[in-house]
Amino acid sequence: MILNMGPQHPSTHGVLRVILEIDGETVLRIMPDIGYLHTGIEKTCEAKFYQQVVPLTDRIDYLCPLTNNLCYCLAVEKLLGLEIPPKAQWMRVLLNELTRINSHLVWLGTHALDIGAMTVFLYCFREREDILRLFEAVSGQRMMTSYFRIGGLALEPPLDFFDRVRDFVNRFPAKVDEYENLLTANPIWLMRTKGVARITAEDAIALGASGPTMRGSGVDFDLRRDMPYSSYDKFKFKVPVAQEGDVFARYICRVQELRESNTIVQQALDGMPSGPIKADAPKVVLPDREKMKTQMEALIYHFKIITEGFSVPAGEVYQAVESPRGEMGYYVVSDGTAKPYRVHMRSACLANLQVLPAMCEGRLIADVVAAIGSIDIVLGEIDR
């Protein structure tokens, strides 16, 4: 029998349609059908100035907008050859790890909800609210932040921002203990996750899986540690790896990542350098508001950047960052004008979704729900 799961189904995390060929309760074949959220962002990027693309990148993956901002900005900065001041780099790391916590909290809550543990969802969203308030404090937006700009940051963080982050960081480890108390030794949770939807390391690599989906199968690779960007080489953190390759292994990896991200935020707070938050590149970075009122050149540069953008030397760049879901990559091609010739996003979820058939075929329909939850997909990023 052919069964359609989705596109409107609470456990598919958005508008994913999964076509199941089943025999009784057993899944014989499974095929994901995507494209319901396709908005042509890559095409839109080609018609915008470089700085106008930043808000578009928020909308790709709505759970980690700052990671997408970072990846795009790094790619364009690499094309331009821009040097970013240390404070901006450390702020980027700090906010990126808060984003990772935020994204993993949504994942944990909804994943547990799918499998039937309702309470965890409420706990996770309690802490997520704190992080969204921090994002609002720093950028003015809870979700579509656009806080990283080409050449640095949009604004100085508000005065009490670091105290608020420190307060959160101090409270958070106890909250992770709370989630783990509810799940890690819970017999129902173990039965639904242990040994379910296994994937071997070889299959995970061949199918292009990355991030916790790959690390849950024993592949010890993390772009933050192995190919560092934005000063990640100055931070000390462990990369959680689990060997079993099942839903539980991916769960353990992500929960450990919550703790590791928390320590990275702590290190970023302790060692936050002082100095400017924008690169010294007047043709690329918008000038201060105050300078615009007193200096002629600042006003001219502002007018030029807003009306005609800035040209980027011809060339091409592929920049990858470790998003909460895996390898997020931006391939940007410049033809020397003020608009990108081509912007392509390598979506970690699109590749991770290909693992689904290998995980689920021959198993029960109920396990499909657990498997989809465990690869943590965001359909906005898959479809773009």
Add this chain to the structure above:
Amino acid sequence: MPLAPAITDLEQLKAHPAIAPLLAWNAAVVEQVKFDRDEMSISIERSAIREACALLRDDPACPFNFLSDVTCVDWYPSEPRFEVIYHLLSIPQKERVRLKVSLNGDSPAVESVTSVWPAANFFEREVYDLFGVRFTGHPYLRRIQMPENWEGHPLRKDYPVEGYR
């Protein structure tokens, strides 16, 4: 930090872990090399792409075992019009390389690399869907993002940004 000029001389780059095995296998498949902004690009002869990928994946010194991405760039109106781009990653050696294949504008087609990395399945379907580049030997070459009955390939440069009205 000013940009260093790109290196395009094959002699200077032949020790690179992706170029050395290709040259040792068949020097004729390497059409052009470019080292720019710390990234290596190699243009491969169109008919050799699958074998070149398999060679780099199985290279013992630096196995490029992970296919990060497959995408395409449309250089309309110049010819060859399409450039299919493969981003390879070596997880053990932490090395990246970019392979390129140039295709003509009329009925562009290239051999699929799904037999080398199954990961290419969705990526190649997306390129087929949005650029109209066919991948021969692909197990399921159907549209993936756009509806089945869509006409045209939206990411081509001669396709208007607002779509046809």
